[in-house]
Amino acid sequence: MRWISVGCVFATLSTACAIGASGPKGGAVPTGERVAVVDDVKTWTTQYQERTGTSEYKDADGNVVGTSEHYEDRTAVHHKKIWYPVQGKSQISDEDFFRITGDEISMKSTRELRSKGRLYSGLGIAGMLVGITGMIVGRYAMTNQSAQIGLYSGGAIVGLAGGYGFYLGMELQSPDTHAVDRSVAETAARDYNSKTTPGVGVRSSF
Numbered sequence: 001m002r003w004i005s006v007g008c009v010f011a012t013l014s015t016a017c018a019i020g021a022s023g024p025k026g027g028a029v030p031t032g033e034r035v036a037v038v039d040d041v042k043t044w045t046t047q048y049q050e051r052t053g054t055s056e057y058k059d060a061d062g063n064v065v066g067t068s069e070h071y072e073d074r075t076a077v078h079h080k081k082i083w084y085p086v087q088g089k090s091q092i093s094d095e096d097f098f099r100i101t102g103d104e105i106s107m108k109s110t111r112e113l114r115s116k117g118r119l120y121s122g123l124g125i126a127g128m129l130v131g132i133t134g135m136i137v138g139r140y141a142m143t144n145q146s147a148q149i150g151l152y153s154g155g156a157i158v159g160l161a162g163g164y165g166f167y168l169g170m171e172l173q174s175p176d177t178h179a180v181d182r183s184v185a186e187t188a189a190r191d192y193n194s195k196t197t198p199g200v201g202v203r204s205s206f
Contacts, residue, residue, distance in 0.1 A: 023091075023093060023174065023175030024084075024090075024091045024092050024093050024096075024175065025093075026093050026095060026096060027096070028087060028090070028092040028093070028096040028097075028100065029100075030087075030100050031087060031088060032196060033087050033088035033196075034087075034088065034189075034193050034196060035085060035086065035087050035092075035097065035100065035101060035188075035189045035192055035193065036085070036086050036189055036193075037083055037084075037085055037086075037182060037185045037186050037189055038083060038084055038085075038086050038091075039081070039082075039083050040081075040082050040083065040084070041079055041080070041081055041082070042079070042080045042081075042082050042176065043077065043078065043079050043080075044077075044078055045075050045076065045077050045078070046075070046076050046078065047073060047074070047075055047076075048073075048074055048076060049071040049072065049073055049074065050071060050072055050074045051069055051070065051071050052070045052071060052072050053069070053070045054067055054068070054069050054070065055067065055068045055069075055070065080176070082176045083178075083182050083185070084175060084176075085097035085185055085189070087100065093175060094106075094110045094175070094178060094179070094185075095107060095110050095111060095114070097185065097188070097189075098110060098185075098188060100192070101188040101189060101191065101192040102188075102192065103184075103188040106179065106180045106184055106185070106188065109179040109180055110178070110179040110180070112179070113172055113177070113178075113179040114172065114173055116169075116172055117168075117169045117170065117171070117172030117173035117177075118169065118173065119169065120165050120166070120168050120169030120172060121165070121166050121169025121170055121173070122169070123162070123165050123169075124162045124163065124164070124165030124166025124167070124168070124169055125162065125166055126162065127158055127159065127161055127162020127163075127165055127166075128159050128162035128163055128166065129162075130155075130158055130159075130162070131155045131156065131157070131158035131159020131160070131161070131162055132155065132159050133155070134151050134152070134154055134155025134158060134159075135151075135152050135155035135156055135159065136155075137151060137155075138150070138151030138152030138153075138154075138155055139152055
């Protein structure tokens with residue numbers, strides 16, 4: 001049971017670290033090209049195991065002496081509707097988009113959202129480290145059984161909570177998470193384009 005808890009904490013940490021906050025590089029500058037909001041569908045796959053059956057082992061008298069479960073690897077395909085801003089044909093970050101279009105309110109909201117994400121992810125890392133340390137100390141350094149169980153269980157809870165906090169923080173930093181509604185970005189793009197030279201529409205796909 002203890003090693004299952006340890007595995008859960010490390011699995012949470014590994015999953016969270018794998019998420020990352022990928023996206024367009026910041027620092028885009030106005031180029032005079034039209035800006036737009038692009039709708040798209042993000043597709044990704046995950047691997048999991050599905051139980052396909054159970055085998056029984058019997059002795060010479062026909063008594064069941066053991067069982068084993070059979071699993072097969074499966075692939076799940078996920079789809080998610082997303083939107084993102086572009087300048088010309090290049091995707092840009094929400095912060096750069098609202099800075100370029102002059103939407104100060106939305107830019108401030110976006111910066112606050114990203115800042116909250118960085119805070120959550122930082123606290124999440126601290127929580128996971130504290131939790132894992134508590135589990136190790138509880139497992140190997142405590143001689144009193146009650147203290148051992150309490151420290152180990154508490155460490156597991158703190159570690160898992162930290163893992164969730166890190167996951168949430170990275171989600172808030174993801175370019176797929178927006179501080180404002182799509183319609184707000186659409187309005188900002190329309191207002192900006194009305195002041196620039198009309199160009200060719202933008203189409204994009206993953």
